[in-house]
Amino acid sequence: MRSADVVNAPPQTVRVRIPAGAANALCQVGPIRSGMVSAEVEVRGRRVEIQTSDEGPVLFPTDVGLTLLSALNADPGLLVSGARALDVGCGSGLYTVALAMAGAAHVTALDVNPACADVTRENATRNGIRPAQVATIVGDLAELAVVEPWDLVVCNPPHFPHDPIYAADDGIEAALVGGSDGRALYDVLLARLDELLAPGGTLLLTHSSLTDISRTRRTLQRNGYECRTVQVCELDIPLRRYAAHRDVLLSRLYPLRAAERAAFRGLRFEVHTLAATRIDSQDGSGE
Numbered sequence: 160m161r162s163a164d165v166v167n168a169p170p171q172t173v174r175v176r177i178p179a180g181a182a183n184a185l186c187q188v189g190p191i192r193s194g195m196v197s198a199e200v201e202v203r204g205r206r207v208e209i210q211t212s213d214e215g216p217v218l219f220p221t222d223v224g225l226t227l228l229s230a231l232n233a234d235p236g237l238l239v240s241g242a243r244a245l246d247v248g249c250g251s252g253l254y255t256v257a258l259a260m261a262g263a264a265h266v267t268a269l270d271v272n273p274a275c276a277d278v279t280r281e282n283a284t285r286n287g288i289r290p291a292q293v294a295t296i297v298g299d300l301a302e303l304a305v306v307e308p309w310d311l312v313v314c315n316p317p318h319f320p321h322d323p324i325y326a327a328d329d330g331i332e333a334a335l336v337g338g339s340d341g342r343a344l345y346d347v348l349l350a351r352l353d354e355l356l357a358p359g360g361t362l363l364l365t366h367s368s369l370t371d372i373s374r375t376r377r378t379l380q381r382n383g384y385e386c387r388t389v390q391v392c393e394l395d396i397p398l399r400r401y402a403a404h405r406d407v408l409l410s411r412l413y414p415l416r417a418a419e420r421a422a423f424r425g426l427r428f429e430v431h432t433l434a435a436t437r438i439d440s441q442d443g444s445g446e
């Protein structure tokens with residue numbers, strides 16, 4: 160093999176397995192103090208601390224979401240330093256804070272849940288991030304006005320299918336449930352990706368195997384994106400929030416699995432960290 164082949168070889172996909180029954184395996188969870196709970200995680204050599212209120216309207220970092228940060232640690236080739244980044248569905252600000260600490264020039268944190276903006280700003284301050292390095296926007300990605308596209312877009316979309324039995328009009332529903340097939344935010348993101356990403360920019364996506372990874376890859380390919388799987392993590396389907404409605408949720412997932420639109424075995428599923436980059440033509444026209 161010539162040395163150029165080695166340099167151009169795609170990086171190996173990293174495989175991670177979180178054992179059955181292990182929760183919060185990818186961070187250190189602190190004790191609940193004054194109704195607040197904290198998660199600590201190391202990202203590219205920097206310690207990130209995220210707090211949310213226990214049982215509040217903003218999702219506490221989950222192992223699903225944290226896989227994106229472990230992928231960033233596993234692949235130094237994923238460029239963050241100096242990037243202008245968009246965090247779609249910022250939640251607690253987990254990715255916003257991690258990217259800012261890993262050297263992003265600026266991060267825009269977007270969430271449809273209004274409580275996320277305050278929590279994200281608080282977590283940014285907690286980690287010593289300059290206020291000018293982060294902007295928060297409350298709103299739906301479908302309606303986001305794009306003034307200047309971003310170098311890096313990160314997202315950990317909701318991935319459970321909706322059912323009226325466990326539907327709730329609150330922040331946690333918005334964080335976990337994504338329409339009839341769980342894909343609501345994935346589909347908006349894919350539809351708007353050309354507008355969101357600057358030429359040569361990258362989407363880094365936490366993709367649940369409950370939401371048809373093949374469909375996303377096909378769409379990206381059709382739209383001219385090169386897509387690689389940075390990391391695959393096998394773990395338990397996080398059903399705790401829906402413990403009382405577990406069987407209803409599974410009954411929504413079984414037909415999706417039968418139609419090959421969801422993949423899981425028993426209560427185990429996978430989260431793939433996908434990195435998609437637009438392949439632009441040499442004249443820069445994108446055609």
Ligand SMILES: C[S@@+](CC[C@H](N)C(=O)[O-])C[C@H]1O[C@@H](n2cnc3c(N)ncnc32)[C@H](O)[C@@H]1O
Nearest residue numbers: 224248249250270271272299300315316333334
């Ligand atoms: C699974 S949570 C991820 C939160 C955080 N990024 C993390 O990984 O911990 C998904 C987030 O997306 C937000 N969200 C859902 N649909 C959205 C939409 N259409 N536009 C903007 N944000 C949305 C939810 O409110 C929620 O905070």
